Amino acid sequence: MPALANKTYFNYGGQGPLPSPSLAAITESWQCIQELGPFTGSIWPWLAAQTQGVRGDLAAICGVPPHRLALTENVSSGCVLPLWGLPWQGGDELLISDCEHPGVVAACRELAHREGLKLSTLAVGSIRSVSGEATDAAVLDALEQALSPHTRLVVLSHLLWNTGLVMPIEAVARRLEHHPRHPWLLVDAAQSVGSLPVAAAASAADIYAFTGHKWCCGPEGLGGVALSERILNASRPTLGGWRSLTNENDAGLDGPGGGHDPWHHDGRRFEVATSCAPLMAGLRCSLELLDAVGGAPARLALIRERSSQLWLGLQAIPGLKALLQEPPPAGLVSFELECEGRGHTPASLVEKLGEQGVWLRSLDDPHCLRACTHLTTTSEEVEQLLAALSSLLE
Numbered sequence: 456m457p458a459l460a461n462k463t464y465f466n467y468g469g470q471g472p473l474p475s476p477s478l479a480a481i482t483e484s485w486q487c488i489q490e491l492g493p494f495t496g497s498i499w500p501w502l503a504a505q506t507q508g509v510r511g512d513l514a515a516i517c518g519v520p521p522h523r524l525a526l527t528e529n530v531s532s533g534c535v536l537p538l539w540g541l542p543w544q545g546g547d548e549l550l551i552s553d554c555e556h557p558g559v560v561a562a563c564r565e566l567a568h569r570e571g572l573k574l575s576t577l578a579v580g581s582i583r584s585v586s587g588e589a590t591d592a593a594v595l596d597a598l599e600q601a602l603s604p605h606t607r608l609v610v611l612s613h614l615l616w617n618t619g620l621v622m623p624i625e626a627v628a629r630r631l632e633h634h635p636r637h638p639w640l641l642v643d644a645a646q647s648v649g650s651l652p653v654a655a656a657a658s659a660a661d662i663y664a665f666t667g668h669k670w671c672c673g674p675e676g677l678g679g680v681a682l683s684e685r686i687l688n689a690s691r692p693t694l695g696g697w698r699s700l701t702n703e704n705d706a707g708l709d710g711p712g713g714g715h716d717p718w719h720h721d722g723r724r725f726e727v728a729t730s731c732a733p734l735m736a737g738l739r740c741s742l743e744l745l746d747a748v749g750g751a752p753a754r755l756a757l758i759r760e761r762s763s764q765l766w767l768g769l770q771a772i773p774g775l776k777a778l779l780q781e782p783p784p785a786g787l788v789s790f791e792l793e794c795e796g797r798g799h800t801p802a803s804l805v806e807k808l809g810e811q812g813v814w815l816r817s818l819d820d821p822h823c824l825r826a827c828t829h830l831t832t833t834s835e836e837v838e839q840l841l842a843a844l845s846s847l848l849e
């Protein structure tokens with residue numbers, strides 16, 4: 456991984472580094488497109504095989520059949536494209552957790568503005584206990600308090616990008632089944648795909664949107680969204696284009712006054728048009744490299760070894776406080792400055808660490824620093840970060 460050769464990297468939750476073999480696979484794929492095509496009879500079967508391959512891989516990760524998987528460009532478009540096509544009624548309520556990404560929250564707010572919907576908040580940000588049962592009970596309790604007869608959609612990330620807690624998505628989905636309106640469940644999977652086993656959650660959610668460029672260490676620009684059958688039935692294409700059509704030459708015009716439904720009724724109804732095909736080879740290569748390390752549970756255990764080491768080390772540094780009360784359930788380790796008055800802020804510490812070639816990030820809410828550990832994180836790197844933090848705070 457060229458990105459790791461010259462720095463100590465803890466920003467996997469922002470973007471994963473691209474392995475050299477994935478970069479080579481992208482270049483090779485681009486070469487192949489030029490040799491076969493770019494727009495010839497020879498390229499289409501090749502392109503169809505590439506697309507089918509990556510769709511199958513991503514569907515398998517999500518535990519859904521391939522027809523329920525739409526290829527997207529990133530997490531945000533995977534959330535927004537199916538969401539905006541749903542049949543809303545004025546007064547419907549969108550229940551959004553207080554730990555969602557600003558881009559997704561803003562898209563929900565804009566939707567509410569256009570459709571006359573109400574917004575309400577699911578309070579999960581103050582939950583700091585890691586033990587599975589206590590977290591799950593606290594989330595379900597918060598859900599119980601926040602649901603109303605008008606709730607039509609719940610937005611909840613699988614792995615919270617700020618506190619680093621794993622949400623009980625299957626249990627939330629089961630609870631929503633018993634609500635009279637059976638609200639749709641939109642799950643932001645930006646931090647979970649590539650770091651956790653996700654099949655059970657992804658197949659229980661209605662919209663489970665992820666990207667290849669974070670924990671999967673694929674190239675930026677290619678992600679996916681797993682969709683429930685009821686979303687495929689209810690949601691209309693929002694940014695339709697030729698790839699959303701069952702026949703790319705047929706827009707559905709059937710003579711004067713008439714017409715037929717031209718859209719795909721599977722995940723492809725949310726795919727749009729020409730996109731960057733070589734990225735598929737890059738992502739598939741990165742997924743193979745992850746699989747070579749082990750299955751998702753084994754990989755999570757390795758990720759947690761390093762995040763626990765970091766969490767434990769943080770306990771010994773005066774002035775720092777890990778957000779979670781126990782070692783994290785995955786690879787996100789967030790920690791606050793206990794006394795910001797001493798001239799340090801999360802942003803200033805991030806900058807100073809960056810000057811030493813150690814890269815993590817700050818977050819605004821809660822105001823903290825976040826370091827991510829992945830399979831490539833070494834014990835020495837964690838010690839280096841801890842030593843750098845200690846010396847900066849002395």
Ligand SMILES: Cc1ncc(COP(=O)(O)O)c(C=O)c1O
Binds near residue numbers: 528529531532616
């Ligand atoms: C939780 C979460 N959601 C959404 C996003 C946006 O991701 P993308 O740029 O792939 O849409 C991010 C990116 O950091 C994220 O962490």
